[in-house]
Amino acid sequence: MTFRRPAPPPNRRAVLRATALAVPAVVGLGALAGCTDYDDSPDALLPLLSAAESDARTARGLGAGAERVAAVRSAHARALRREVDRLNRPRSSEPSEPPAAAPDREALGQRLDAARTQAARLVPQLPAHRAGLAGAVATRCAAVQQLDEAFGAGQPGPLQRVSAATPDEAATGPLQQALAAEHAAEWVYTTVTAFLPGSYENGLTAGGEAHRDRRTACETLLRAAGATPRSAQPAYSGDDPVSDRDSAVRLVIDAETDATRAWHGVLERTDDAGLRDVATQALVGSATRATSWRLDAGDTPAAVALPGRG
Secondary structure, three states: OOOOOOOOOOOOOHHHHHHHOOOOOOOOOHHOOOOOOOOOOOOOHHHHHHHHHHHHHHHOOOOOHHHHHHHHHHHHHHHHHHHHHOOOOOOOOOOOOOOOOOOOHHHHHHHHHHHHHHHHHHHHHHHHHHHHHHHHHHHHHHHHHHHHHHHHHOOOOOOOOOOOOOOOHHHHHHHHHHHHHHHHHHHHHHHHHHOOOOHHHHHHHHHHHHHHHHHHHHHHHHHOOOOOOOOOOOOOOOOOOOHHHHHHHHHHHHHHHHHHHHHHHHOOOOOHHHHHHHHHHHHHHHHHHHHHHHHHHOOOOOOOOOOOOO
16 A cells, blocks of 8 residues: 655745735734734754754764764754754844864864753753754764764763652653663663673663663652552563673663663653653663663664654
């Protein structure tokens, strides 16, 4: 069966323009202005778009070792431009200089860190679907830094204290999914210890502790919402049985990927700023660790552009 893509809906400005033409001339401008709530302010995503485009250009100019950064930031720019163009809001009337190119990898890493912070600060202010996009951009800027020590590679810090309000009904289901993913990740980090050498001990300890923190956060939030937190299963299975180092690393990657997707689902289904912050922290943690484990496994690409959205 062949599915035909439906025609895209008209943007808001086109609808308003058509409406204006249909209104009789006797209607005053004041009355017409009162018929719409169209927002003429510049799009809040424009700074993220400008930074992504500039970072992509910079990374391409740095040659070998920065190609993946260029690919990731180019994907960010495309996704952000699609969303900006979808609303068709006006550009700022104030001319702005594009960010200067970073001269080296260290400077590019600083730019990635600044872009991560910029996107994360926007997350609490945006509509849910846009919060998901900004959160994914922030997450991948942090994770792509793992590709090179010069970019500022380093594991994320511990989850900050949960300060979210009581989750609403729409967020309860996604939180249960996130809790299930955290239970599974805890089990995975404990299970793979038997198949990995001592050089993995620090990463296993940090990952296990992070998932325990997030599991506890989920349980706290669900109880506050009057829901019963989902219990852990006795065991979890991946696509392949764990029998050696390679299969153990693959299982950890799968667990972190599942956690990333689950927390992205929370981010897109809540308006609570505190819960969005918890979800963003969890996204950054899982996506950053997943990148490190993919690098160890020799995966290409080790860093995906928009984690949790695929």
